[in-house]
Amino acid sequence: MAAATPETEAVATHIAGEGGISPVCIGQSVVPLINKLQDIFSQLGSSSTINLPQVAVVGSQSSGKSSVLEGLVGRDFLPRGSDICTRRPLVLQLIQTSRKTDDKTEIVEWGEFLHAPGKRFTDFSLIRKEIEAETEREIGSNKGISEKQIRLKIFSPNVLTITLVDLPGITKVPVGDQPSDIEARVRTMILSYIKHETCIILAVSPANADLANSDALQLAKQADPDGSRTIGVITKLDIMDRGTDARNLLLGSIIPLRLGYVGVVNRSQEDIFSNKSVRDALIYEENFFRSRPVYHSLADRCGIAQLAMKLNHILVQHIKTILPDMKARINNQMVTLAKELASYGELTDSKSGQGALLLQIITRYSQGFCAVVDGKNEEMSTSELSGGARLHYIFQNIFVKSLDEVDPCDELTDEDIRTAIQNAAGPKSIIFVPEVPFEVLVRRQIARLLDPSLQCARFIYDELVKISHRCESHELQRFPVLRRKIDETMSSFLREGLAPAETMICHLIEMEMDYINTSHPSFVGGNKAVELATHHIRATRTPVPKDPAEWKESPSSVAGQGLKGIKSASIRMESYVSAAMGTVQPKAASGSWGSSTVGGTDVRQNGKDASSQKGSNEALVTWESSASVQLKRPPLSLKGPDVLSDQEMIEITVTRLLIKSYYDIVRKNIQDAVPKAVMHFLVNHTKRELHSVFIRKLYREHLFEEMLQEKEDIAVRRKRCKEVLRVLQQAVHTLEELPLDYEASSSRVTDATGLPFSLAKSSGMSSLHQSMANGDAQVPAKSSKSKKSGLFGEIPLPLNGSYTTVNGSAHLGVTYPSIAT
Numbered sequence: 001m002a003a004a005t006p007e008t009e010a011v012a013t014h015i016a017g018e019g020g021i022s023p024v025c026i027g028q029s030v031v032p033l034i035n036k037l038q039d040i041f042s043q044l045g046s047s048s049t050i051n052l053p054q055v056a057v058v059g060s061q062s063s064g065k066s067s068v069l070e071g072l073v074g075r076d077f078l079p080r081g082s083d084i085c086t087r088r089p090l091v092l093q094l095i096q097t098s099r100k101t102d103d104k105t106e107i108v109e110w111g112e113f114l115h116a117p118g119k120r121f122t123d124f125s126l127i128r129k130e131i132e133a134e135t136e137r138e139i140g141s142n143k144g145i146s147e148k149q150i151r152l153k154i155f156s157p158n159v160l161t162i163t164l165v166d167l168p169g170i171t172k173v174p175v176g177d178q179p180s181d182i183e184a185r186v187r188t189m190i191l192s193y194i195k196h197e198t199c200i201i202l203a204v205s206p207a208n209a210d211l212a213n214s215d216a217l218q219l220a221k222q223a224d225p226d227g228s229r230t231i232g233v234i235t236k237l238d239i240m241d242r243g244t245d246a247r248n249l250l251l252g253s254i255i256p257l258r259l260g261y262v263g264v265v266n267r268s269q270e271d272i273f274s275n276k277s278v279r280d281a282l283i284y285e286e287n288f289f290r291s292r293p294v295y296h297s298l299a300d301r302c303g304i305a306q307l308a309m310k311l312n313h314i315l316v317q318h319i320k321t322i323l324p325d326m327k328a329r330i331n332n333q334m335v336t337l338a339k340e341l342a343s344y345g346e347l348t349d350s351k352s353g354q355g356a357l358l359l360q361i362i363t364r365y366s367q368g369f370c371a372v373v374d375g376k377n378e379e380m381s382t383s384e385l386s387g388g389a390r391l392h393y394i395f396q397n398i399f400v401k402s403l404d405e406v407d408p409c410d411e412l413t414d415e416d417i418r419t420a421i422q423n424a425a426g427p428k429s430i431i432f433v434p435e436v437p438f439e440v441l442v443r444r445q446i447a448r449l450l451d452p453s454l455q456c457a458r459f460i461y462d463e464l465v466k467i468s469h470r471c472e473s474h475e476l477q478r479f480p481v482l483r484r485k486i487d488e489t490m491s492s493f494l495r496e497g498l499a500p501a502e503t504m505i506c507h508l509i510e511m512e513m514d515y516i517n518t519s520h521p522s523f524v525g526g527n528k529a530v531e532l533a534t535h536h537i538r539a540t541r542t543p544v545p546k547d548p549a550e551w552k553e554s555p556s557s558v559a560g561q562g563l564k565g566i567k568s569a570s571i572r573m574e575s576y577v578s579a580a581m582g583t584v585q586p587k588a589a590s591g592s593w594g595s596s597t598v599g600g601t602d603v604r605q606n607g608k609d610a611s612s613q614k615g616s617n618e619a620l621v622t623w624e625s626s627a628s629v630q631l632k633r634p635p636l637s638l639k640g641p642d643v644l645s646d647q648e649m650i651e652i653t654v655t656r657l658l659i660k661s662y663y664d665i666v667r668k669n670i671q672d673a674v675p676k677a678v679m680h681f682l683v684n685h686t687k688r689e690l691h692s693v694f695i696r697k698l699y700r701e702h703l704f705e706e707m708l709q710e711k712e713d714i715a716v717r718r719k720r721c722k723e724v725l726r727v728l729q730q731a732v733h734t735l736e737e738l739p740l741d742y743e744a745s746s747s748r749v750t751d752a753t754g755l756p757f758s759l760a761k762s763s764g765m766s767s768l769h770q771s772m773a774n775g776d777a778q779v780p781a782k783s784s785k786s787k788k789s790g791l792f793g794e795i796p797l798p799l800n801g802s803y804t805t806v807n808g809s810a811h812l813g814v815t816y817p818s819i820a821t
């Protein structure tokens with residue numbers, strides 16, 4: 001390396017400070033704020049979604065990760081060794097404390113674990129022991145690995161303020177308690193840290209192993225494919241094969257890395273055994289690079305100090321890049337919290353305040369109810385019907401449709417109709433199509449409309465109850481008593497609305513049953529019904545059998561089928577059709593079926609009746625000459641004969657037609673009137689009166705206190721909400737304090753070519769590059785502020801662009817002289 005010039009000496013003095021103990025503190029004004037934020041957000045618990053930048057050290061087992069971290073911290077406190085040492089992720093937050101104190105007794109450096117809050121570890125060897133003990137407490141001593149973090153804060157005036165994560169090394173063959181898939185598990189664990197875009201990866205590879213096989217670089221590439229946040233760290237430069245050096249590795253000739261490599265020399269195992277101090281190790285490292293000319297031109301890539309500077313600068317730029325997003329996220333969180341807080345409202349003790357609050361709640365409730373019913377609710381669902389649309393569905397798709405599907409005669413058999421007709425005729429024969437049985441039967445069918453109509457009203461009532469629950473405001477949740485009272489009032493009010501709706505429905509059905517309006521213009525009427533019946537029968541009759549024997553058989557076979565097969569049989573009956581049409585019956589048929597003419601003959605006098613008549617006449621004659629004839633006692637239950645007469649068929653068909661026609665009229669009336677009644681008495685009435693009912697029943701001054709009793713957890717939530725809001729406001733404040741025009745003053749970051757980032761991208765800087773390459777290590781005091789874009793945003797060139805060396809070597813970002821070893 002080139003000898004130190006007066007300028008570099010001056011810079012070195014500046015960095016070393018008085019007595020050589022002042023460290024370079026690039027980012028001092030920025031990173032502490034981030035740590036402050038980190039503390040603030042840790043108070044918020046896991047709900048915090050702010051990802052603060054971290055630096056994670058990854059690599060294969062025993063590659064020197066912990067040693068690198070120790071070098072960066074400048075203290076000897078991590079478990080290290082040739083065997084597996086780091087078995088749980090160690091999150092290490094370095095916090096720079098105030099620089100120096102005159103009071104020599106004051107403790108200036110200490111560590112604190114999250115699992116032992118308040119306990120200061122001033123003896124750093126105890127920190128190492130505590131890490132080992134805490135590791136064993138979790139996973140025992142037999143080489144097991146866990147992903148549960150150990151969190152440690154190191155407070156010191158001699159550290160760069162930064163967060164580092166030491167991760168277990170990648171290992172191939174399971175040993176001790178390690179599971180068979182140890183390699184995969186460790187890789188997954190490491191990836192879970194380094195995959196975050198905000199994580200800077202220190203990929204540690206030993207110089208004495210083939211870089212092409214580096215686990216660290218392979219994992220880093222997986223998490224950061226474009227290499228924009230990966231720094232390669234080459235360790236063990238001191239134990240490379242004789243005759244080899246790491247020049248090509250550091251230059252990125254083997255595996256190029258966008259942010260380049262830094263070579264370091266840590267303490268060897270022997271050094272550890274002999275308790276070599278960090279300070280001595282750093283001096284040794286400095287001498288190592290100084291004594292090897294091959295590294296002279298790579299001063300900016302050699303030594304832990306360069307790594308510290310590089311890291312710090314990248315971190316600063318990174319923070320600047322993510323700041324706007326961080327602010328936006330905090331603001332979003334604040335908006336959400338403010339809304340939540342507003343929903344909890346404030347408590348008031350004054351009667352007028354309570355009254356106003358109560359009035360507001362019941363007014364909102366009533367308006368919400370109406371809005372849901374009217375379909376004006378803002379939170380209207382797009383995935384299913386809700387509110388008023390459900391009421392409409394119940395009316396039209398359930399009620400009206402169900403009535404449409406009802407067949408008024410489905411429960412009326414021909415025998416039922418015939419029996420009704422005969423009963424209506426009393427002791428007489430039927431002359432005309434009877435009116436009474438039609439009325440009796442149609443009334444019975446109209447009565448069947450009552451149940452579905454009442455059910456429809458019930459369904460609507462149920463829906464309104466559901467709506468009433470839905471429109472409970474968030475605010476109402478705070479007051480369980482008020483909520484219960486509103487619920488009670490609402491359901492009793494809805495019940496009160498249901499009663500008149502049901503009464504109205506009963507009246508509607510009764511009205512319909514009470515007066516059968518056969519003059520209704522849509523009613524088919526008797527004559528038309530006979531005509532239709534006749535027409536229907538004509539259309540469906542089968543041809544008359546040619547063989548008279550078949551005529552004989554025909555009726556009897558119909559009779560043989562009994563009333564079960566009467567419908568189809570009646571269609572086949574020629575006699576029936578003839579009777580309906582007024583034509584003459586075939587003789588044979590008339591013999592067995594009686595002399596029926598439309599409306600003129602007692603059709604019940606069928607063959608059997610005739611023969612019994614004949615039999616009684618004979619009995620009379622015989623009585624005169626011989627012993628008396630006994631009549632059969634009529635059975636208790638009397639039914640008409642099995643076989644239907646022609647006239648009966650017509651009567652039945654006509655009666656059916658009349659029933660259907662009239663029922664249709666009534667059905668339409670009911671389909672129309674029931675929804676109207678329900679809407680009027682129940683739904684609209686509720687909408688109209690709800691608010692005044694609430695006022696009447698709930699807005700009572702002596703009830704205010706009771707009804708506005710808050711749920712216990714609401715007070716807790718309100719308090720928590722306020723607290724989190726306060727913390728967020730503090731975070732915003734902290735962010736606003738951040739000097740966005742921050743400019744690094746005493747270090748620079750170089751890209752893989754060895755040039756400072758910005759300079760490397762500037763044109764016409766080759767002479768500068770050359771001077772550095774020559775080991776002059778001088779950067780003009782003023783250089784243009786150019787920028788490099790990448791993941792970490794734009795990296796401006798430090799204004800003074802000074803390149804620091806101490807005695808021709810890079811100076812550390814930590815000042816070991818002050819450390820008590």
Ligand SMILES: Nc1nc2c(ncn2[C@@H]2O[C@H](COP(=O)(O)OP(=O)(O)OP(=O)(O)O)[C@@H](O)[C@H]2O)c(=O)[nH]1
Binds near residue numbers: 080086168169237268
């Ligand atoms: N000679 C020499 N030895 C080193 C160097 N870096 C680390 N070592 C030694 O390598 C061994 C492992 O170092 P650690 O720092 O514990 O490595 P690690 O990667 O943290 O190990 P695990 O956490 O167990 O994976 C120790 O004995 C160190 O002394 C170096 O640059 N030079």
